[in-house]
Amino acid sequence: MNILEQIIRDKRAEVALRKAVVPTGQLEACRLMERNPRSLVASLGQRPSGIIAEHKRRSPSRAVINQGCSVETVVKGYERGGAAAISVLTDGKYFGGSLDDLLLARASTELPLLRKEFIINPYQVLEARAYGADAILLIAAVLDPGQIRELCGEAHALGMEVLLEVHDREELERSLEGGADLIGVNNRNLKTFEVSLDTSRELISLIPAEVGRVSESGLGHPAQLRELQQLGYQGFLMGESFMKQPDPGAALAEFVKTLEP
Numbered sequence: 001m002n003i004l005e006q007i008i009r010d011k012r013a014e015v016a017l018r019k020a021v022v023p024t025g026q027l028e029a030c031r032l033m034e035r036n037p038r039s040l041v042a043s044l045g046q047r048p049s050g051i052i053a054e055h056k057r058r059s060p061s062r063a064v065i066n067q068g069c070s071v072e073t074v075v076k077g078y079e080r081g082g083a084a085a086i087s088v089l090t091d092g093k094y095f096g097g098s099l100d101d102l103l104l105a106r107a108s109t110e111l112p113l114l115r116k117e118f119i120i121n122p123y124q125v126l127e128a129r130a131y132g133a134d135a136i137l138l139i140a141a142v143l144d145p146g147q148i149r150e151l152c153g154e155a156h157a158l159g160m161e162v163l164l165e166v167h168d169r170e171e172l173e174r175s176l177e178g179g180a181d182l183i184g185v186n187n188r189n190l191k192t193f194e195v196s197l198d199t200s201r202e203l204i205s206l207i208p209a210e211v212g213r214v215s216e217s218g219l220g221h222p223a224q225l226r227e228l229q230q231l232g233y234q235g236f237l238m239g240e241s242f243m244k245q246p247d248p249g250a251a252l253a254e255f256v257k258t259l260e261p
C-alpha cells in the first residue's frame with residue numbers, strides 16, 4: 001500500500017466518525033454558513049504574486065517543518081507579505097493540521113481560504129464551508145470522474161470554488177469534464193514524493209484556457225515562478241519554503257520583493 005492509499009483508508013474511517021459526532025444538520029446551522037465565500041480565481045487575478053501560501057506544520061515527506069508559529073501569525077504574515085490566497089492543511093494524522101486551524105485562519109484574514117484536505121465525501125465539502133473555506137482541493141488520483149463531478153457540484157452549490165489537483169496526463173484528461181474552476185498541477189508525486197517541475201511544463205498545454213492554472217509544490221525560487229508564469233500559470237501553491245523559516249510571512253514578503261521586475 002502506498003502512502004496515498006494509506007491516507008485515504010484512514011480518511012474513510014475518520015469521516016465516518018466525524019459524521020456520527022457532528023451530523024450534517026448541525027454543520028448547516030453554523031454561523032459561517034451565512035458568510036458569502038470569496039473567489040480564489042478572482043484573487044489570483046487581482047493580487048500580482050499569484051501565490052497561494054500554505055499553512056503546513058509537517059508532512060509525510062518532512063517530519064518537522066514548523067511547529068512553533070501560531071496559525072494567526074502565519075496567516076496574517078502571509079496576507080501582509082502579499083499572498084493572493086491562503087491554503088490550510090486540515091489533515092491531522094499526516095500533516096498535523098485540523099479544522100480548528102481553518103477556523104483560526106478564517107478569523108485572521110479576509111483572503112480566500114482553500115481547505116487542503118483529502119476529500120472523498122460530500123460531508124467534507126459541507127464541513128469546509130462551515131469552517132470558513134472559500135475553496136476546496138480535490139485530488140484526481142483518489143477520485144473517479146463521477147465523484148469529481150459530484151464533489152464539484154456540492155462545492156458550487158455551497159458557493160465555493162474547486163481546485164482540482166492532477167499529476168499526469170491521464171488524471172488531467174479524465175478529470176476535465178468534472179467542472180473544476182482551477183486545475184492544479186502537482187510537481188510532487190504523492191505516491192513517491194519525487195518533485196519535478198517538468199510535470200508543470202508538460203501539462204500546461206493540455207489545460208483549457210477557461211480554467212485557472214496553478215502549479216503546486218517544490219517551488220522556492222523566483223526564477224521558477226517567472227518561468228511558470230510565462231508558460232501560462234496564474235497561481236503558485238507554496239508551503240515548505242515559507243513555513244520552514246521562523247517567520248513565514250516575512251519569508252514570503254522577501255520572496256515577493258524579488259519577483260517584482
Ligand SMILES: O=P(O)(O)OC[C@@H](O)[C@@H](O)c1c[nH]c2ccccc12
Nearest residue numbers: 186216217218219237238239240241
Ligand atoms: O510545501 P510545498 O512543496 O511548497 O507544497 C505545497 C503544496 O503544494 C503541498 O502541500 C500539496 C500539494 N498537494 C497536496 C495534497 C495533499 C497535501 C499536501 C499537498
